[in-house]
Amino acid sequence: MARYINDVRVVGLGKVGELVATLLADAGFAVTAYDARERSGLSFASKALDVRNSGALREALAGADAVVSCLPYNLNLGVAEAAHDCGVHYFDLTEDVPTTNRVLELAAQNPKNVYAPQCGLAPGLIGIIGSSLTAQFDEIRSIELKVGALPRHPAGLLGYAFNWSAEGVVNEYLNDCEVLRGGRRQMVPAMTEQERVVIGGIELEASLTSGGLGTMCETYDGRVQRLDYKTMRYPGHFELMRFFFDELGLRNRRELAGELLVDAKPPVDDDVVYLHAAVEGRTDEAAGGLPYRKQYVRAYQPLDINGRTWRAISWTTAAAAAAVVELVADERLPQTGFIKQEDIGFADLLSTKSGALFGNLGKV
Known part of the structure; x- marks a missing residue:
């Protein structure tokens, strides 16, 4: 079955972003990742990008279906606004309340796109x-x-x-x-x-x-x-x-x-x-x-x-985010508007390739 989302850009290749890109590539997405410096030896395409350059950021998102921001919380808004302007579905890991409030405003302005912030570990x-x-x-x-x-x-x-x-x-x-x-x-x-x-x-x-x-x-x-x-x-x-x-x-x-x-x-x-x-x-x-x-x-x-x-913090955060992208791509979550974490079923998340990592691990 054809996916609703195929081409995904990942911005930020730090402790979590590199694994988000890896998991999405393993799940069959076409992934291009961006970081402040050149990276090599990765299993997906990557390029250098200054995310504070709004023009370069919008150029990087051109032609994408979705973007996952794995940047520090204070840089997420630039990516969210670029995604809004480019008509690209947006996902992030932020716990910052003002950032999420602004993403809610963007979702109200352009409800045709998916806006799914806070889909990491907590919130998420x-x-x-x-x-x-x-x-x-x-x-x-x-x-x-x-x-x-x-x-x-x-x-x-x-x-x-x-x-x-x-x-x-x-x-x-x-x-x-x-x-x-x-x-x-x-x-x-x-x-x-x-x-x-x-x-x-x-x-x-x-x-x-x-x-x-x-x-x-x-x-x-x-x-x-x-x-x-x-x-x-x-x-x-x-x-x-x-x-x-x-x-x-x-x-x-x-x-x-x-x-x-x-x-x-x-x-x-x-x-x-x-x-x-x-x-x-x-x-x-x-x-x-x-x-x-x-x-x-x-x-x-x-x-x-x-x-x-x-690290445990890296894979638990990355797997949760990648699983949410999978659910939207496979049309098991809404394809438009703001998605709240509390509207996502845990059983659905476990059924994804990335979310399955949580299924049998961690029991105490």
Whole structure:
């Protein structure tokens, strides 16, 4: 069957972008990727591109069916607007709320294209899983979503390594978080409402961080009493981060904060991604209408793909994004307008070539 999307451009060949392009090529798409510097030895075509050059960016998108932006959050809008102008379907991995709000505006201006931001790990996969769990309930009381991308063998008091964008992590720790409380949308401070979590015998702590819910608060407003997203870390992490940002005065010096943190805690290869999604509610059939809880818990390790070992944070993010592109291409998701993560079925995602990676891995 002919696909709705065939020619895909991937912008940004960093920790995730190279694997997104690899997975899409493996899934049968014609892929051309762009990065700030020339790349060689890749399994797909690649070219150098300065994404800040709007003319060159639009030229790169000419003739494409879709583009996946794998850039830092602050560069996504340029790609989204270029895709809008070129009539190209748009996908990204961002957790940045203002970026997504602008993509929503673009979708309203040109509803003929697909706009699917936030289709990475969080927001993205974790919201897809959580929303899919709600289908088992007639009445939903709470949705709790948690993700932790961590070193498997932590060292030092922070117990952390910056395998993800430092700028993104700093934003998540400092920006206010949208939640549902009492069935209504609220904004609350990040790094609050801390709780203890145990996965496979590993003790973690979880605190609210921003951006992980995407559009879910709007979707479930008035339907769910409690909804939130928390980031998981090893015990003691958030107390030290509050000291770092508040007592050392780095809350208003985000760029410097990111530089210091990456220098102190550089990336590691041996990482683990913890997912914890839980939904509480009632059904007419279960226990005479008494409340019960459904959970989906995984611990994903690094994975060998095409003879190369990829960090857990890289492959989980890339596989989720590539799977969403596959679903749109195969007309199993809408071919126009804004696509919310919570409208994507987890079973559908697992049935794609890229999404199948989640099927049997990570069980604890």
